[in-house]
Amino acid sequence: MYCELRELEPEEDGTPKVATLSEEEIDLICEEMLKLIKADLPFTREKIHTEDAIKIFRQHHQEQKAVLHELRGKFFTTVYYLDGYADHFYGPLTESTGVLKTFVLESFSRGFLLNIPPITSPYQVQKTPYQYKLFDVFKEHSQWCSILGVKGVGTLNSTILANKSRDMIQIAEGLHERKYADIADKIYERRGDVRLVLIAGPSSSGKTTTSKRVALQCRVLGMNPIIIEMDNYFVDRERTPRDENGNYNFESFQALDVNFLSLQMNQLFEGKAVQLPKFNFTEGKRTFNGNILQMNENDILIMEGIHALNPNLTKDMPSNKYYRIYASALTSLSLDENNNISTSDNRLLRRIVRDANFRGVSPEETILRWPSVRHGEIENIFPYQENADVMFNSALIYELPVLKYYVEPSLRRIHLNSPASVESIRLLKFLSYVQEMQPSEIAFIPPTSVIREFIGGSSFIY
Incomplete structure (x- = not known):
């Protein structure tokens, strides 16, 4: 995981102002992490009024998190506490800081990499090669988000609710x-x-x-x-x-x-x-x-x-x-300041929509096949991605609101007794943070767009 320390005020062009860390400063961060692990501090969970949660987020200078929950329309918000500090996270949390036994911090770019052991070998950190080209693609997409004025899902939702979907689609497609x-x-x-x-x-x-x-x-x-x-x-x-x-x-x-x-x-x-x-x-x-x-x-x-x-x-x-090209949907869009969106989830949603539209495969079947698909990618594709002469990032800043329109009804039809129900519930929870686009807005997507490969209406023959 790549981490950066960002200053509160952005650069003049709207991009985050990142504090470059020295090796000594990274060592100090590592020492503080070790203290937290040794203290074995518990994470506690509490549901509070959303208005109170938003006040907490703004006190912590987490404007994206505040905007996200303002627009979500829920009376209550789950807040997690660690040693008196409150925050919100999407997804499960471990019960305490002492669970993490082994980790390595490595200097990378202007920040650092946090390496933790894989599930298959929980006590040994594996050395992973630096992926400079992949990092540059994520950085480029982050710059595209800044050009569009979208800092997280909260501002993405604001753009849609302000009836600015057409402009966002046109600029995103122009960048592609x-x-x-x-x-x-x-x-x-x-x-x-x-x-x-x-x-x-x-x-x-x-x-x-x-x-x-x-x-x-x-x-x-x-x-x-x-x-x-x-x-x-x-x-x-x-x-x-x-x-x-x-x-x-x-x-x-x-x-x-x-x-x-x-x-x-x-x-x-x-x-x-x-x-x-x-x-x-x-x-x-x-x-x-x-x-x-x-x-x-x-x-x-x-x-x-x-x-x-x-x-x-x-x-x-x-x-x-x-000449070799690597194509992937490498979104750098985040839910908020510290909740990233999984690029794998983004592709899974695309596949669910495409399989249902064009291949006669149900969302349930697609979800159950996904672990096998991921295994094949890890074995046959990801080890060679840095061999590419160029990488193309097919992620579109507006695609989650589009995919939600198509995929949410299908996920809701998966029965609770299905082996795919746990994953469908997780995806629905994730999509609950996203404001969906309506057909009148989706109509602005050009017929040559990559997203048309999944939702239909492409001028290309597949």
């Missing part, structure tokens, strides 16, 4: 369009070498729309993008590896015929004509139907897939011939 154009410009600058664009990202990150909009921007620059589906390079079914339960593991890297893919890509780079495969998922066999491709000077291949950033995919290709 500029980023797509920047990526295409970088590809164009290397047009003498780059012949293949590889796009990877976790589930519901908007990879398909990203590939289509990057392709569109490439066309504007005079290039001719050709989409190639990585799934057509699966090995035949009898060679597909199985998981620990004996089921076919189509997400395994070994499910791809990497040698054949590399052979065809290199032949295309050399200007040779190749017959592209088409995988028959019903029969589990690779087929050929006479689809011949030979690249011209302005052609550029675009291939999307979960393994696109795995270095083993491109180990037999010249490194100057490909």
Whole structure:
């Protein structure tokens, strides 16, 4: 977890003013944390009148928290106390400070990283590599929030209630369009070498729309993008590896015929004509139907897939011939000053809406499949995200109010006896902080927006 100490007054442009910490100051913070852990202070929970809670938040200079609860419309608010200090948190809290036994603080950027042990190994902090590119993407999204004047969900709700949704949507989409154009410009600058664009990202990150909009921007620059589906390079079914339960593991890297893919890509780079495969998922066999491709000077291949950033995919290709893009929904929007929004939750909500709209999968099924999806991401995608030449953040500042309109009724229909009910209740609690948009406001979203991939109404064919 990345942490910063921010001054009460922001910079002139509205961005937070961060106090740069020295190693000595980080050591002092660590010492204070150790004292709190040794004291084993209890967290206590109390419901108080919302007006009283708002007064407490403002006394603590937590304006975003105060605005959030002013607009939430609840008579009572849960407040947690620690040694006389009151605050509000979304989600569960441990019973006392003594539960944390092991942690490490490391200097990073202008703040520090708080590393704690994983659930699987609760007494040992694991060394994690620094992810500088990912950090820059979060920082960029935070700057976008400042441009839009949205400091948290409270001010996001205020913007919607003030009937300013159209302006917010237009600016957010304009920022996306500029980023797509920047990526295409970088590809164009290397047009003498780059012949293949590889796009990877976790589930519901908007990879398909990203590939289509990057392709569109490439066309504007005079290039001719050709989409190639990585799934057509699966090995035949009898060679597909199985998981620990004996089921076919189509997400395994070994499910791809990497040698054949590399052979065809290199032949295309050399200007040779190749017959592209088409995988028959019903029969589990690779087929050929006479689809011949030979690249011209302005052609550029675009291939999307979960393994696109795995270095083993491109180990037999010249490194100057490909350009790698990592796409994900990396929101830096927070509920308030110290309650962050999970990027995984954001993608899960997208997937619930998309699966129900276009894949005939119920919200209950999507929720129950999500742990398996996350396991595949942790194994096959996240370890390689820093290999990207550029990262595209598909998160939109206004998307939670849009997703709430579609997903909330579906979540409420999940029965309490369902194994998905606990997760659905948690998501509903989270969404209760968000002001939903209405259809008249959702209509302002352009047909090329990445969010249209999930809610429908896109001008792209998926």
